[in-house]
Amino acid sequence: MTAAKLIHTHDLVKTYPVADREFIALKNVNIDIGKGEFAGLVGPSGSGKTTLLNVIGSLDIPTSGSVSVLDHNIGALSHKQAAKLRNHHIGFIFQTYNLLPVYTVFENVEFPLLLLGKGTEERKKMVMDALDWLGLTEKAEMRPAQLSGGESQRVAIARAMVKKPALILADEPTANLDAKNSHHILKTMEKLNAELETTFLFATHDEKVMQYMKRIISLEDGEVVKDETK
Amino acid sequence: MIKFLLIGILRDRSRSLFPILTVLIGTALTVTMTGYMGGVVPDMIQLSSHLDAGHVKLMSQSFYENRHQMPLDLALDDADGLIETLDAQFPDMMWKARTRFGGLLDIPDENGETRAQTTVSALAADLISPNSTELDYLNLRESVVEGALPQDPFDVLIAQAMAKSYAINVGDQVTMMTSTVNGSMSFQNFRVAGMVVFGIAALDKGGAIITDIEGARIALDMNGGSTEILGFFKDDEYNGERALVVSDWVNNNLKDVNDPYTPIALRFEDSNEFGAMMQYMGSFMFIISAVFILIMFIVLWNSGLMNGLRRYGEMGLRLAVGEEKGHIYRTLLLESSLIGIIGTIFGTAIGLIGVWMLQEYGIDLGNMTANTGDGIYYPNVIRGKITPACFYIGFVPGLIAPFLGSLVSGRGIYKRQTASLFKELET
Numbered sequence A: 001m002t003a004a005k006l007i008h009t010h011d012l013v014k015t016y017p018v019a020d021r022e023f024i025a026l027k028n029v030n031i032d033i034g035k036g037e038f039a040g041l042v043g044p045s046g047s048g049k050t051t052l053l054n055v056i057g058s059l060d061i062p063t064s065g066s067v068s069v070l071d072h073n074i075g076a077l078s079h080k081q082a083a084k085l086r087n088h089h090i091g092f093i094f095q096t097y098n099l100l101p102v103y104t105v106f107e108n109v110e111f112p113l114l115l116l117g118k119g120t121e122e123r124k125k126m127v128m129d130a131l132d133w134l135g136l137t138e139k140a141e142m143r144p145a146q147l148s149g150g151e152s153q154r155v156a157i158a159r160a161m162v163k164k165p166a167l168i169l170a171d172e173p174t175a176n177l178d179a180k181n182s183h184h185i186l187k188t189m190e191k192l193n194a195e196l197e198t199t200f201l202f203a204t205h206d207e208k209v210m211q212y213m214k215r216i217i218s219l220e221d222g223e224v225v226k227d228e229t230k
Numbered sequence B: 001m002i003k004f005l006l007i008g009i010l011r012d013r014s015r016s017l018f019p020i021l022t023v024l025i026g027t028a029l030t031v032t033m034t035g036y037m038g039g040v041v042p043d044m045i046q047l048s049s050h051l052d053a054g055h056v057k058l059m060s061q062s063f064y065e066n067r068h069q070m071p072l073d074l075a076l077d078d079a080d081g082l083i084e085t086l087d088a089q090f091p092d093m094m095w096k097a098r099t100r101f102g103g104l105l106d107i108p109d110e111n112g113e114t115r116a117q118t119t120v121s122a123l124a125a126d127l128i129s130p131n132s133t134e135l136d137y138l139n140l141r142e143s144v145v146e147g148a149l150p151q152d153p154f155d156v157l158i159a160q161a162m163a164k165s166y167a168i169n170v171g172d173q174v175t176m177m178t179s180t181v182n183g184s185m186s187f188q189n190f191r192v193a194g195m196v197v198f199g200i201a202a203l204d205k206g207g208a209i210i211t212d213i214e215g216a217r218i219a220l221d222m223n224g225g226s227t228e229i230l231g232f233f234k235d236d237e238y239n240g241e242r243a244l245v246v247s248d249w250v251n252n253n254l255k256d257v258n259d260p261y262t263p264i265a266l267r268f269e270d271s272n273e274f275g276a277m278m279q280y281m282g283s284f285m286f287i288i289s290a291v292f293i294l295i296m297f298i299v300l301w302n303s304g305l306m307n308g309l310r311r312y313g314e315m316g317l318r319l320a321v322g323e324e325k326g327h328i329y330r331t332l333l334l335e336s337s338l339i340g341i342i343g344t345i346f347g348t349a350i351g352l353i354g355v356w357m358l359q360e361y362g363i364d365l366g367n368m369t370a371n372t373g374d375g376i377y378y379p380n381v382i383r384g385k386i387t388p389a390c391f392y393i394g395f396v397p398g399l400i401a402p403f404l405g406s407l408v409s410g411r412g413i414y415k416r417q418t419a420s421l422f423k424e425l426e427t
């Protein structure tokens, strides 16, 4: 294991209490993801993809085993430390409810920078750069309801990348999009991955998405059953 | 961040409109109530002091002790002399002798035979000496609806209601049968100079008759005396502390414990139920305000919970972006404080309009205002007054209620596990 390992899990187990017993959502997951990877978690519904992403994203903690992300031990982080890790280093993209509906495209992308305490001028520059990157400059003053699904997802990518995080976690980012838009989104992410060396980890069961992945980690019933690098 | 929250409040009407309306209604009512009290209480003090209690009232010790029987024989026998002393001692005050007495009014027919008789309560005050303030303080100039003000010590004014029921006309002779200070019977003829409607239900309902103090002194054989002396600050502003200085001086310097006719002085708030009433009103206001705050709190707490449910997606997203739970909670508090401020500003403005209308137009409660019998008079037309308190009082409930509301409703979000809060946005 080298310093290039961005994510490292060791015998990661996640269980949920269901009725009077424990439901095992993740079973001894051992994976390593290096800097600059473009990897996908695939598997049937309920196989634990979202659960794994959430633990890696420090939104949830492991029941046992360990997860380290950027040399932070997720299980040992306080709420504050976890928030700080997400704020500085991790970008999220979800399937739905990605944008705050009352705010404009500009304001949505600006939000993480506001939390980082950046000054007005710097924020403006960074937001406009990110929007430019995603071809959204024209839409800056629009509200999410006025955007198409593909545009909304691009805004979500802009928000995830505006702070130039080391890691972007994307949970079914194309599930609501048609083939053309999916393609466009994934191309954009590939470009980000190539130019900024941003590490991407996806969760998907969409065959079309899998084609773009350079590495596919298959989950079944919470277990890693296959891990292939193209 | 405040700008960010303000944008959210202004754009998301469903988030802000209902809470703002709640705060608006609550503060508008609070401000209106404050303005109402601010108008009614001074009006009540002025009216009651003018009509009955003065700012300071002097009576003889024994008259005071038996005041409910109005014992004329216990009146101050040298009221005029006392007034001279008091005038010299307190140049910022003026003093008026008044006498209250009861009797039987005999209404004769054209032959001079008794046509009707009725008991009356009479008030004697200085009605005819030039520059006497009594005509104004008793509001007689405006109250005379028929006839004219008295010109002669034996002219009287009578309540119009009584005049109507006994078919008395202006210019008629009436006879007052009463007993003098010495206990002997007295019959005095008076001429009805005018009829009055006070606009104060308590006065208009009873059989009231108003005579000049000199005429009454002759009828009652009490030269230079009176049952009471009322002292008024010349600026007509009652102030309990100033009044206390005056009553203390009288009680320390003029009082002679061995003399039953010794004068004693009572402040406005001590000579009637006013003190107790102010306390009562104070606690009433306090309870009303507390109830307002409580209702607003419950409403805002609930709408905070509803908003919390509706905004799970937003909360989850903000958590994912790296906002701390504590920070989200604090922004919720800040947000509700902003909502409180906005609601209070509008509520105060509306409340002020309400008070202004009360001030300009008043509400005529007419016969609803009954005399409580404790020497406190309410004007028939209730008027509010825009006092300085009207401008800031709304902020107390307007800020406390929404803050407490989201303090409680926000706890749920705060206590929730990040992951489960977050999961709800996926469903």
Ligand SMILES: Nc1ncnc2c1ncn2[C@@H]1O[C@H](COP(=O)(O)OP(=O)(O)OP(=O)(O)O)[C@@H](O)[C@H]1O
Pocket (backbone or CB within 6 Å): A016, A017, A018, A023, A024, A025, A043, A044, A045, A046, A047, A048, A049, A050, A051, A052, A203, A205, B420, B423
């Ligand atoms: N909070 C929870 N309590 C109980 N069980 C849970 C909880 N969260 C997830 N699970 C269970 O864990 C399992 C894995 O869920 P997860 O959301 O990770 O699946 P997934 O692979 O993302 O599925 P999909 O493709 O449908 O999104 C599921 O069976 C789910 O019911």
Ligand SMILES: [Mg+2]
Pocket (backbone or CB within 6 Å): A049, A050, A051, A171, A203
């Ligand atoms: Mg999932």
